[in-house]
Amino acid sequence: MAKRVAPHVRTFDVAIIGAGVVGAAIARELARFDLSILLIDAKSDVGAGTSKANTAILHTGFDTVPGSLESRLVSRGYFLLRDYAREVGISYETCGALLVAWSAEEFANLSKIQEKAIANGYLESYLVDVADLYAKEPHLGPGALGALAVPGEWIIDPWSTTLAYATQAKAAGAVLQLSTRVERIAQSSHLHTLHTSQGEFEARYLVNAAGLYSDVIDREFGFEDFVVTPRRGELMVFDKLSRSLVSHILLPVPSSMGKGVLVSPTVFGNVMLGPTAENLSDKSATESSITGLAFLQEKGRKIMPALLDEEITAIYVGLRAATEHSDFQISLHAPQRYVTVGGIRSTGLTASMAIAEHVRDLLTQAGLDLGKQDALPAIHIPRLGEATLRPYQNEPLIAANPSYGEIICHCERVTRGEIVATLASPIPPQDQAGLGRRTRATLGRCQGFYCHAEVRALLESKGGVS
Amino acid sequence: MKKSEVDVLIVGAGPAGLAAAIAAKQSGFARVRVLDREREAGGVPRHSLHTGYGLRDLHRVMSGPKYAARYISKALEAGVEISTSTTALDWAGDLALALTSPMGLEEVSASQILLATGARERGRNARAIAGTRPVGIYTTGSLQQSVYLRHQEIGTRAVIIGAEHVSFSAVMTLAHAGVQTVAMLTPEARHQSYFPLHWGTALRYRYALRTKTKLLEILGRERVSGVRVATPSGEEVIECDTVVFSADWIPDNELARRGSLQISESTKSPIVNHLYETSRSGVFALGNLLMPIKSADQCALEGSSLLSKNW
Ligand SMILES: Cc1cc2nc3c(=O)[nH]c(=O)nc-3n(C[C@H](O)[C@H](O)[C@H](O)COP(=O)(O)OP(=O)(O)OC[C@H]3O[C@@H](n4cnc5c(N)ncnc54)[C@H](O)[C@@H]3O)c2cc1C
Ligand SMILES: Cc1cc2nc3c(=O)[nH]c(=O)nc-3n(C[C@H](O)[C@H](O)[C@H](O)COP(=O)(O)OP(=O)(O)OC[C@H]3O[C@@H](n4cnc5c(N)ncnc54)[C@H](O)[C@@H]3O)c2cc1C
Secondary structure (H helix, E strand, O other): OOOOOOOOOOEEEEEEEOOOHHHHHHHHHHOOEOOOEEEEOOOOOOOOOHHHOOOOEEOOOOOOOOOOHHHHHHHHHHHHHHHHHHHHOOOEEOOOEEEEEOOHHHHHHHHHHHHHHHHOOOOOOEEEOHHHHHHHOOOOOOOOOEEEEEOOOEEEOHHHHHHHHHHHHHHOOOEEEOOOOEEEEEEOOOOEEEEEEOEEEEEEEEEEOOHHHHHHHHHOOOOOOOOOEEEEEEEEEEOHHHHHHOOOEEEEOOEOOEOOOEEEEOOOOOEEEEOOOEEOOOOOOOOEOHHHHHHHHHHHHHHOHHHHHOOEEEEEEEEEEEOOOOOOEEEEEHHHOEEEEEOOOOOHHHHHHHHHHHHHHHHHHOOOOOOOEOOOOOOOOOOOOOOOOOHHHOHHHHHHOHHHHOEEEOOOOEEHHHHHHHHOOOOOOOOHHHHHHHHOOOOOOOOOOOOHHHHHHHHHOOOOOO | OEEEEEEEEEEOOOHHHHHHHHHHHHOOOOOEEEEOOOOOOOOHHHHOOOEEEOOOOOOOOEEHHHHHHHHHHHHHHHOOEEEOOOEEEEEEEOOEEEEEEOOEEEEEEEEEEEEOOOEEEOOOOOOOOEEOOOEOEEEHHHHHHHHHHOOOOOOOEEEEEOOEHHHHHHHHHHHHOOOEEEEEEOOOOOOEOOHHHHHHHHHHHOOOEEOOOEEEEEEOOOEOOEEEEEEOOEEEEEEOOEEEEOOOEEEOOHHHHHOOOOEOOOOOOEOOOOOOEOOOOOEEEOHHHOOOOOOHHHHHHHHHHHHHHHO
């Protein structure tokens, strides 16, 4: 287990910059060993960067570039995260994907994609003819010609994934330092000094998992291996009443124009439409755009017209950390005792645990002695998915604690008991958005018309006042 | 799981549901039960502290909470059973509902079920408004709860989207919270409220009604810093720290849809006949669940009249 450090200690064996899904996975992986670990993020919550706004698909890696690092880490990460989700209670659903062809060109491409899947070690895909396709997805818009089924593509709860990693790392002794921006890094022969918005920290080894800013951190060392270009992805989420419209993840056939727009169920019982893909220059531009939303509505109307009659409950924007290279940019700088984990563009959720193992091995190559390994402390996080029993449906739980029968957020059916428990959890939310990621409160169709004030009061009183 | 039975089961203890319950009791139904998922009965008027309630039904004008309290005590006097913090989750049969509450799970069957679940305003996402996602965005409903029920800090300068009755209610609520309304936007050529209400609020609170003006985008990272709008003379930015989305109603039709009742494509309300009966015999819909949106007294009168027409 990670070394426990006294609160005043500011020197660590390993510091990780960035508590997104990747940084948190690395912290968790290292926390099994006899190391002191610091996980640091500029934001007030874990997973509050790109990791909070993605399409939440557990990818098989069927369409990655064969032979690439991404292909290897996505394939392995898929199994690691699947097992981890079972272990700690992260919701996932085994819905499978259909790559729907809308033109003769796309239809012809399906078999090439199938060959690529095989090259990536994924053998279970199969072609679906048009009649079968409409039988599987009766609400699909007119004009589809057929599909490639990829049954291994699943959906997962992305927020709980990052939270679980960070919670387990913390339980094992890692220090989580939020609201702390790394501004400058100084190096001596054996220590990195991180100058941050909250004072200085020192570390023998450093991992850069800063996502969109991984190139900026690299520049502190003088490395110029890649430049991150934020690629905006806008997403629309539709009300739960639309969930019965779609059974599979409906993927577009990738073309020269990029990956395209998908329609997918979410584990929370919604349907998601997106993402757009647009290169920007501002790494903090997480606003949605008029053109992007109009584009999504137009695409959505073609893929599934009935979906557009449903209410939109959320609009998210995620910025992919795209670089000039197609592959992940993970590299060891052994003399500096420094690992860069950049360019984790569009599969980082799936690959996270495999990336963590890979980074662990790179650190040992640079001389890090991991020391004794222990089992990580068992954790369990609240299941947020619709496929399993929710607290408001759980008779024994309500009998033991009646506040689990008092629904506060009516659209998402989140109870007072869940909100109070979350506010007292090891990594409590700092704001309404963080509470939403942990419980789903306020994320539903009324968007707070009914519960905003109550939820805000609970947050402001840290669960004390009703 | 607990099982129970009543004669009349009403979902929603707003003006419509409470008025219907009182009438049901008065016309002789023995067991009349009203459910509400909130901690307190009363519906929307409960958090609408300004005056303007009760003209047509109670024949005097009063504040929302007073109005709600009147109906609650009348219902209790009449012998109506009111169950709060109780959500009707789904159907447990043609004339039965599954409930959850701090008391646990329950299935209630009834000979008549009335849906009086009300309506809500569409929020920013439901209207697909682009821009950032900062703090300071409300609907009139959430604003009123923040101000009147919770006394929460709001801001200093607000823009209201929409110019219907409820938008003027937002002006009054903002004024109560010390927030100045800097503009009220509507894409239409004029506002859609009665003149007296508009003039009254306009004189008292001095805000700019901006017709033919469409909201394009919300600005500001942490906190709202303004809105970008399209006007007949081009685009412009109005600086503000609060945005209130008013009107643009959607009926709370979840139960109706879960029960596969016939729904109107245009209004999204359950389709009812002249007796307010839905496509399922024995199941009725009333109040603001039936579009178009009405004032509280109209909803209450509808609730009272349901009985004389039907039973
Ligand atoms: C639209 C979209 C759809 C996607 N869909 C999927 C999908 O379906 N499946 C899948 O597996 N993946 C998907 N992804 C990819 C996945 O979301 C990312 O690969 C993953 O979230 C990257 O995680 P990260 O930890 O590297 O980055 P981030 O989550 O961005 O974390 C980096 C963290 O570093 C912090 N940081 C940066 N600089 C500093 C500093 N100087 N000091 C302190 N902290 C700093 C940031 O605050 C941030 O929290 C998608 C991505 C997008 C955008
Ligand atoms: C901001 C605002 C200001 C207004 N100002 C005025 C005014 O000045 N004068 C005026 O006359 N009218 C006003 N109105 C309109 C008036 O409030 C409504 O017309 C009236 O409340 C509608 O009554 P109702 O009973 O149909 O629904 P509601 O009052 O909305 O009540 C519906 C009830 O159903 C409950 N419910 C819903 N689903 C479930 C479920 N599944 N299980 C259990 N319970 C459920 C809800 O909790 C709610 O309490 C205003 C409305 C708003 C939003």
